[in-house]
Amino acid sequence: MRDVAEFLRGRPPFDALCAEELQQVAAVAEVEYLPAGTLLIEQGEAPVEHLRVVRRGALDIVHDGRVLDELGPGELFGQASMLSGLPARFSVVAAEDTLCYRIPAASARRVLAQPAGLRFVARSLLADPVPRRHEVEPVVDAAHRPVADLLRTEPVVCAPGTPVREAAERMTDAGATAAVVAVRGGGLGIVTDRDLRARVVARALGTDTPVEEVMTFPAHTVDAERMSGEVLLDMLERGIRHLPVLDPGGRVLGVLEDADLLAAAPRSSFHLRSAIARARTVQDLVTASAQLRPAVLALHDARVAATDIAGIHSVVSDALTRRLVQLTVAEVGEPSVPFTWLALGSLARREAVPSSDVDSALVWYGTADEGMRAELRAVAEAVVAGLEACGFPADTKGAVATAPLFMRSYAGWRDAAHSWLADPTQEKALVLVSMMVDGRPVWGIRSGPALPEVFRDARRHPGFLALLARFALGHRPPTGFLRDFVVEHGGEHAGRLDLKRGGLQPVVDLARWAGMAAGVTSASTPARLRAAADAGTLPADDARTLTEAFDLLLELRVDHQVEQLRAGRRPDDHLAPADLDPVTRGALREAFRAVSAVQRRVAVQLRQGVV
Template sequence: MGDIAGFLHAHPPFEALDADELAALAAVAELEEHPAGATILPKGGPPVTHVRVVHTGAVEIVLDGRVLDLLGPGELFGHASMLSGLPLGFAAVAVGTTTCLRLPADAVRPVLGMPAGLRYVARSLLSSALAGPAGADDGSASSAQRPVGELLRAPLVFAAPALSIRETAQRMTASGASAVVVPLRDGRVGILTDRDLRRVIAEGTDTAAPVSAAMSAPAWTVAADRLGGEVLLDMLDRGVRHVPVLDATGQVLGVLTDVDVVAATTRSSFGLRAAIARAGSVPELVAAAAELTPTVIALHDARVAATDIAGITSVVVDALTRRLIELVAPGPPPRPLTWLALGSLARREAVPSSDVDSALVWAGDGQGRADNAAEYAHALAEQVLSGLAACGFRADANGAVATNKLFARSYDGWVAAARSWLADPTQERAPILVSLAVDARPVWGVRAAPAVADVFRDARRHPDLLRLLGRYALAHRPPTGFLRDFVVEHTGRRRGKLDLKRGGLVPIVDLARWAGMAAGVTSASTPARLRAAAAAGTLDPGPAATLEEAFHLVLQLRLAHQVEQLRAGEEPDDLVRPADLSPVTRVSLREAFRTVATVQRRIDRELQLGVR
């Protein structure tokens, strides 16, 4: 038993257990031997009642004849089925003579419910080099790649700040909720959880006191389109178990709990370990990043939606960025600092050809204090962008990078620039800079700092800016000039080819950004912006829905084209020959382009009339 306890203690998530807990677990462990090629766990079998830990040898995780993962000593498998109560979504097969430790579910379940266990589940699915197919046999997508707005389960309960703690607790009990949301006067919210109530009782607080005396405020909130795995990691890092989820207009949709995410995560197929998180050097990080190409190919072959694959790609780049900052930062920053993703990465719409748009923001006024915040930011950005390039993610060639002074400012500097663009949108490059800044999403750094993109929430009060952004959104027209064919390039390497990004996606992305800003929405995905615009009336529901359909179609075609290039060892791009597309695809693409063109013409007329 001592040998078994020592073995388990050397591997996550068991390393967090104390000696007595390890001894108890070792006492119920059974050592089993499997010959080469033996199926240890069959796909579609009943829910697992015992999980396994590879002791010697190796185990392949197989789906429909394709190997998804190769597990070595210390690797845990079967826990997803055990936690969810669902049939296995894969088969586990011994590679050579293999021994496993067989652990009862009742003994392992409490381990996975501990913070270290929750972190193990989250990181194994989110930060892995390969997330695996996004659905188990029940067809549900992996919550690591699902928006948290789709994971909400608990009823939403509100309480006024003046309501007593006792009445608030009664309201929570009656509804079966473990948290209550308290609206605040400034538009933000507070939150009271069951853990807060336990503290109230322990401290002897008068339960007749208002709930505002016991709540946490302002509560940390997340947008509904953030991915479940990433939010779970943030929750674990912050030590919180509840977080209010906001829709694109800032309204509370519900309260997410860590159990919501883990419960949904365990319904997904098994993923690899957190290769990025454990990289101890830049070369190790480069080696981990090299697995993204086969990951994208495997996910595409598994028919995972293009939006999900784009989300996974964006999450991987986020993880690489954070780990690079940890590895290369030249000491602690002189002022609190935040790294921002811009462009497709910020919208979680990255594909293999996407470059890295980035920015930096630090606390303060940037008025030449002696702390050298700007110099530090520039040195950090150079190192991080160099590391990302080594990992295969090149910096934006047009200068939207954190080493450019235009994209590295103090928070006050960003606010001043944004307000100047709002006041005078005719400034040189103002539409481009606004379009980039409004996409900005924090990746690393200060959590409580105001978001740069939030400066543009009142864009509706600046009709000149919106009108100019509307015209900017109309600058890219889809290639619908020929009745029987597409407009293609006529010179150079683009001759005879159609640009899916410039001709297909960019017009939709720009329209969605403009319409979203008109609806008061800043940083968000393109589909989320379109839905918010339809809800707010800045786009009619019909055109908004058809634009969203067109977005999904073009993104899927773009990704499929790049996957074939990756298979062939070619550099991915956005140029396709219309003749290489199937007749059905050509018809669908032509209709999508015509839909976008129709919406553009309608908006063009309205802008000329001053309607919007």
């Protein structure tokens, strides 16, 4: 046992354990001898039940008969399958006579759940020996799945006065490691297993102590639609291990644990965001962002869902924006007032594609004189210029944080929003509401109140919602009575239809209206449609129809732009129906007609005064 402990002591993540913890691991470790040629783990078989450490010898990592990597002394394997409970993705074969230490899953999980263990697993994801995507059958990258998909248990939600004894009992019954505390006024706190040990048991507090006295408040929360890879990095950066997951309406769906994310992310595109985080100059960011388009092509080759590809594109934009703000502030100094940078439009909804430009806005908190505004404007100009250099051009119609219309104080934005809701007939009111309700904080998340929440009161303004519904009918799918599609007859795009304006835009606008009627502010289009169906502001069948149409149209949009990128052309949204195969052309025609049918039903409701 002493020999085992000495060997593990100098190797991560065991090097971060105290002597007692190391001895506990060594005590349960078993020595495993593998003659050369032994098949230790077979690809696709049952989940791995042990973490193994190579003591001496060598092991081959094999995928579909191809050797991808070799493991030597001190290297670990099996953690991804063990944590996730999923079948092994690789075979492991002894390349020579090999000795391993085999550590049971229960002990291994305790090691990997500690901060050093989490960092070790996160780093190992970057070096995962996955073959090139075009060389193997694709596997959906779990790091780009919404975190809502990873929730394992129903949430335990307590009132502030709940005794810690009762909270602990409910957590045990639910198999949960944390309880959410619903605080008066709408805030959320959280109490974890560790809090109960450190703040109750260690302090000898009574079991009747209210949870509000030992909770962490406010709790960091995460939207259900955010991707697991991005959230994992955020958790590691913030040093937090539990995150309540909220639906677009603010309801707690469950609590996400860091181990859930590590288990679900056996491979990912972390390297892009990591390269961005390491950048020291704008030129470094330009170099890092050049990896995005090749990554999009590789993901498309692997048949990763278009929604995931769009999400990755948006995550990279977020990372670039944050790093540009950091570099700018380091160079010119922190502005005198705190501020938040908002992504707007498709980037805010995480639905951006290679052709998407960057809509943005800036919110500052407190009072700013002209000098302070000049400081903010200088930061905004540097960030916008940096994004342009990285291949993310600003919105050509002026929805950009450098414009006075999109750079205001929180009080200014709030007053304008209330004015737009009260009188939506004002010039550009509906356009501005449509943009700002999408707004998602990218930088300065904790600087002040979230601006999109101002629009949650839209349900109390039926006149506004009726006009927003009419506004949502402004874009019509390109269908005709005598022809399958209405295409442009002349100019650069003759014989083509606009997938964004005539296809996706009608769905996005309807989802925004129905979502706001349900009390949802910033969210993706599918999330808004689900919330609208749940709240009854849109019939469930119509919500399903629009979701299916959205998925098809986004998939076609990504397919079209990927082919343009391969051909060295600038990506756009103008697709020639004649280039589609008959099955896809038929599906597109039916999607357009289905969206038109939903629009007609909404129009009838408007005339009847139901909406």
